[in-house]
Amino acid sequence: MINRKVLVSALSASVALMACSGTKHVQLPEMVISANSNNTLEKTDSLHRNRNYFATYTTINDLINTKLDLKFKWDSAFVYGKAELKLKPYFYPTDSLKLSAKGFKLNEVALLTGASKQPLKYDYDGESIRIKLDRTYKRNEEYTVFLDYVAMPNKRIIKGSKAITEDKGLYFINNDGKDPKKPKQIWSQGETEANSCWFPTIDGPQEKHTQEIALTVDKKYVTLSNGIMTGSKQNSDGTRTDSWKQDKMHSTYLTMIAVGDFAVVKDKWRNVEVNYYVEPEYEKYARLIFGNTPEMLEFYSTKMGVDYPWDKYSQIVVRDFVSGAMENTTATVHFDKLQMTDREHLDEPHEDIICHELFHHWFGDLVTCESWPNLPLNESFATYGEYLWFEHKYGRAEADIKSQMDMMAYLSSKDDASKNLIRFNIDDREKMFDLVSYQKGGRILHMLRKYVGDEAFFTALKNYLTEHKYSTAEVHDLRIAFEKTTGEDLNWFFNQWFLASGHPEVSVASGYNDAEKQVEINVAQLQNFEKSPLYKLPIDVDFYFEDKVERKRIIINQASQKFTFKFDKKPDVVNFDAEKMLLGMKRETKNNQDWVNQFNKASLFMDKIDALSYLEYNSTSPETQEVFKKALTDKAWGVRIFALQALASLPVTSLETFYPLVLNAAKNDEKSYVRATALGVLNQLYKTKNNKVIYHEMLKDKSPLVEETAKNLLEK
Secondary structure, X not given: OEOHHHHOOHHHHHHHHHHOOOOOOOOOOOOOOOOEOOOOOOOOOHHHOOOOOOOOOOOOEEEEEEEEEEEEEOOOOEEEEEEEEEEEEOOOOEEEEEEEXXXXXXXXXXXXXXXXXXXXXXXXXXXXXXXXXXEEEOOOOOEEEEEEEEEOHHHOOOOOOOOOOOOOOEEEEOOOOOOOOOOOEEEEOOOOOOHHHOOOEOOXXXXXXXXXXXXXXXXXXXXXXXOEEEEEEEOOOOEEEEEEEEEEEEEHHHOOEEEEOOEEEEEEEOOEEEEEEEOHHHHHHHHHHHOOHHHHHHHHHHHHOOOOOOOEEEEEEOOOOOOOEEOOOOEEEEOHHHOOOHHHHHHOOXXXXXXXXXHOXXXXXXXXXXXXHHOXXXXXXXXXXXXXXXXXXXXXXXXXXXXXXXXHHHHOOOHHHHOOOOOOOOOOHHHHOOOHHHHHHHHHHHHHHHHHOHHXXXXXXXXXXXXXXXXXXOHHHHHHHHHHHHOOOOHHHHHHHOOOOOOOEEEEEEEEEOOOOEEEEEEXXXXXXXXXXXXXXXXXXXXXXXXXXXXXXXXXXXXXXXXEEEOOOOOOEEEEOOOOOOOOEEEEEOOHHHHHHHHHHOOOHHHHHHHHHHHHHHOOOHHHHHHHHHHOOOOOHHHHHHHHHHHHHOOHHHHHHHHHHHHHHHHHOOOHHHHHHHHHHHHHHOOOOOOHHHHHHHOOOOOHHHHHHHHHHHOO
């Protein structure tokens, strides 16, 4: 699951300011991507947090298979359903069954034995059905319950959260046909516990089942569900019944259906069917939007050492979706912004959403969190799956840009500093869908990778996936997988990062002692230790010399520490946190030349951003201005956009020499974000220039963002 409203990157949000949607004003976006800060985050006292324990749901009856026969009434948005649920006691004998069924009209509840039905007594309160079975069943005895019902999701009182805005479970879009611009569609959204609004089931991530679903629809419509289509039958009344079967166990909230007028663009990965469902007018763009999916499937399968474990992979774009996307097993649902033209694709291809939902098919679908407090086992991994794909496809810098934006989104949220990653004290499962479960958790996994090393990291993940496939896991299962792989007790890492709140706030000062011939690094942890732990931080430090780079690992585990390293001469650069993986606030003290050297010699995206963020404060220096000029043509677009924004710190007398570079960026930079930002810089810093010529020229830009920015500037 990804929520585009809450989880949009800070960069996309800032760049959107340039387009000035709904206004005639152009504002230069702020790309705040450096974690260097003089300020500390306020934290909520952990003593005031909810103390309730959100336990894993107790399993009394185990759902084995769900068989549904569904018909739909468009005008009333009713679902006419027949359900056959095969179950057995989980361990202890039982003579009763409780099912979630929200807002149903029940016509029949019976025990199904072959072709015969035996009515069963039940109580129904509008939310749950409590069924009295015909006898007591033992754990090796299966039984099947039949229900004839009408589900009325539109009559539900709508609830939801920031991440998932409604919980009706099933949605009839434009069902009355009154909006000629909107297609008629039906689609489901089950997470967290909304699928029980359209079929009777056992709610919760811990409950896994196989399923068979028959959908009877008007023959003009296309259907989609989990698994593979096993049959399609034309009916005499102008309808068609499509039968879908998912024969591998998955959680009940991952069950999905969709009905509508969709074009189906077929693709393939190995021998697995890969399909893209879009509205007919977007059929010609489907491969542009989703075409990297087969490569993603190959990459993740190889990287995890576990092949994509399902029978097909479909992606469908629907109208008015209540979140950003949802990773229903084999059938991901996307919001309608994934339907775009080739021009719109230039600005925001939403590839992070596409790979996020696909990676869930390992972390979330194959292995599912056993309780909602363990949701990061789904969402932190899917977020980190974005990093892995971008690193593979576009290089380390592109992945690091995204990772840094994710971290800054978390750090900018004061309330989130008070939340554990794994929150057993949560009072509402919907509150788990936030910047902590996604962005913070993804960065924590990155730190774990950098600590244990790539080989151990991916070996541990393979072991975790293999051990718990088609089942559930909790955070301690993940820790044990890493401990068995590495041979190291990792409670310290999991306790401080997964089971505690906050983050470190670190001050670093480095210098060279000529008399002692040694580099001295002084580190202090400045966070409030009553609200955050004193962290153990394994940190790599790189020492750059003219012809070599030496890496040393230090272990920060005290409030204040000094580290010394013998070198015959002063290094050109002392690069603290050489992998730029630390989650937290960091302030470094170095002189101007040290920062210039870091920009020129260190290779990572954040090496350059950290240098630029400090050099802004000494922008009169000729050396600094030379760095800014280099940054404007750096290979990483994030560096270029940051450098453009940093020009505001330059003295007015120096701005003229940068004008040709800004003009070139506005016209020729390969990244539309950078071109749009450059236009904003021209408007802000070069008002005396005749910029209207370039604004008119950029009205013809292929990027809608750049075109809109130019248009707004001309209308000022």
